[in-house]
Amino acid sequence: MKLSGDLKAFQERLGHRFADPALLVRAVTHASMSSANRDDNQRLEFLGDRVLGLVMAEALLALDTGATEGQLAPRFNALVRKEACADVAREIDLGKVLKLGRSEMISGGRRKMALLGDGIEAVIAAVYLDGGFDAAKAMILRLWGNRLTTVEDDARDAKTALQEWAQARKLSPPKYVQTDRSGPDHAPLFTIEARLENGETSRASAPSKRAAEQEAASTLLRQLETDT
Incomplete structure (x- = not known):
């Protein structure tokens, strides 16, 4: 499968070149665009949420070896909640490449927090399946950037x-x-x-x-x- 120009550019923004481009196409396909011949990204979203959680839990433990569970939990929640995921998605312009049905496009789906947050989780899963945990971890840490070191300011909801x-x-x-x-x-x-x-x-x-x-x-x- 060949990627469109927009998806090739998006792949570069991710920093991961897919061996199986079909995984990326599936990751950016919303349920409103699915059909008998086209899978949507809901199952990938489920997996990506878990991969993101593991990466963030590991990273937080490594950054602050003396933190208690009570200190780590709100930091973790701030990093993985839908708002944070959507912010990351906006930074890499995920909305531009989302494949949406007509109703979602009309209602501004490319800007919706829920669709962007779900989409980035699906992309994480696609990278995990394509390149393994280390590839997904490297991408997540790069995209989340200094959020990990400034998370204390965002830990309150x-x-x-x-x-x-x-x-x-x-x-x-x-x-x-x-x-x-x-x-x-x-x-x-x-x-x-x-x-x-x-x-x-x-x-x-x-x-x-x-x-x-x-x-x-x-x-x-x-x-x-x-x-x-």
Whole structure:
């Protein structure tokens, strides 16, 4: 199988040249684009999540040999949560090469946190199957970069950080309001709006209310940082 020009360029951004290009094509194929002749990336996503977790657990233990489990757990969660995965995906422009069905393309699927986060996990699995654990580990550590050494700043979840921001300015705690729910029952998409007493708001969509709340809080925090 020959890769398209976009996928060849994406392969270079990954830093891994596939012996089996079909694995990469499958990794970037969303379920909305699957068919009897085309597999989607859901099974790869399942595997990639576990590979990412092992790499991050190993790396955190090596970086801080004296850390307790209680210290390591929030760092680990910050590194593997969907928001972090989506950020990495954006940095390598994964959205550009995702193969999406028409409905997902119309609804802005190339920018959705959930699709980007799932996509990078599928890509990790593809590299793991193509080149082995060491290849996947090297790529993950390269793509996550200094997140490993600065993770303490990100270990608090976004909702906690936003609440602390509000408290420091004597504002009421943020409110999270569901503004929309779409998709079938087996694959819902929730849209949540984070609201601050000072009028600042931000919306985000995700497959679960919790993930949408976290993404809305994270987006609002970035807005506030930009404003200041």
